[in-house]
Amino acid sequence: MQFLRPLTFLLFILLAGCSKPSDKIIVATAANVQYVMKEIQAEFEKGSTDSIHIVVASSGKLTSQIREGAPFDVFVSADTRYPEEIFKNGGAEEKPKVYASGTxxxxxxxxxxxxxxxxxxxxxxxxxxxxxxxxxxxxxxxxxxxxxxxxxxxxxxxxxxxxxxxxxxxxxxxxxxxxxxxxxxxxxxxxxxxxxxxxxxISDSLHHPIQQAALLLKHTNTSPKKSISEKFYNFLYSEKAKAIFRKYGYR
CATH class of the missing domain: 3.40.190.10 (Periplasmic binding protein-like II)
Incomplete structure (x- = not known):
């Protein structure tokens, strides 16, 4: 995966409020998940030195940024199509997994x-x-x-x-x-x-299921962010995270 030009990469780091790239992992988050992610972030960071920075946009826009080399570590999409596309194009080593279905x-x-x-x-x-x-x-x-x-x-x-x-x-x-x-x-x-x-x-009989998947991006393989990225990615599928998703109407 390509890296952004130095100036753009620096902008991402400044947005993340980091003094070094390793301070936080960057989670690309679909707009419909933004409020859920705030609570998941708080739960994940509770009693821990691990922290994340959330970047919010449409799934398609985030996918375009990932294609261009944006230094995201985890992609939380509003569907399965975009994460699958990134995986097939070599942007991740493991297939995306569905974390919830939207309404x-x-x-x-x-x-x-x-x-x-x-x-x-x-x-x-x-x-x-x-x-x-x-x-x-x-x-x-x-x-x-x-x-x-x-x-x-x-x-x-x-x-x-x-x-x-x-x-x-x-x-x-x-x-x-x-x-x-x-x-x-x-x-x-x-x-x-x-x-x-x-x-x-709207009845889900009128449209395809809105299955939403997350992806651990290949960019995160650079140490020391890898272990934190994997930890957060796994946390998305934990019982604590599932309870938060249900609170916001996800299945």
Missing amino acids: LILWSKNISENELTLAMLADEKIRKIAIPNPETAPYGRAAIEALKAANVFEKVKSKLVYGESIAQTAQYITSGSVEAGFNALSIVLAPETKQKGNYTI
Whole structure:
């Protein structure tokens, strides 16, 4: 795997708040997992000198950065496709493993929970619908599948407003700049957004399962980060981490 240019690599180190590259491992985290990861980070670092730095973006954007040589140590994706791609291209020595399955929701700042349905999105009072970019965000792909399965996509495709990630889509929804939008259950269950609007769960029979996988990247083979990276990667599959994932609606 290539390394970034020195200036870019230095930027990553500064972002991580490190005096040396070995101080922390860098965990590339899909936007839908960001609130969960804060709690997992706190649990992992409790009573330990090991620490991590979290970089949040869409899975597709993080994958592009990994291809370009970003010095990430662990990749926590919102799907299995991107980690599999990285593994097949030699970016990791072990296959990715699924850590949880996510849940797609339809969310609105002002529309009541009882009114929120896929069919109502075709109503003329709904002018804009936020959706994570399906090119880079797995929840966006699931939303498109659900709209098509419900025979609504052709009626609403001109209303779709694409966010770069789950996080940006959430901003569109909570600010009221769109009437409704698709997001992850984990986002609306987070303390920061729990009281901001209403939501309904989209049946997983309308889209492919949103299985989410993590990957221990080959970059981390450089000592002394390897042992900490492996420790954190294994922690993602521990009972303590599973309990946190369940708290945020993951299966």
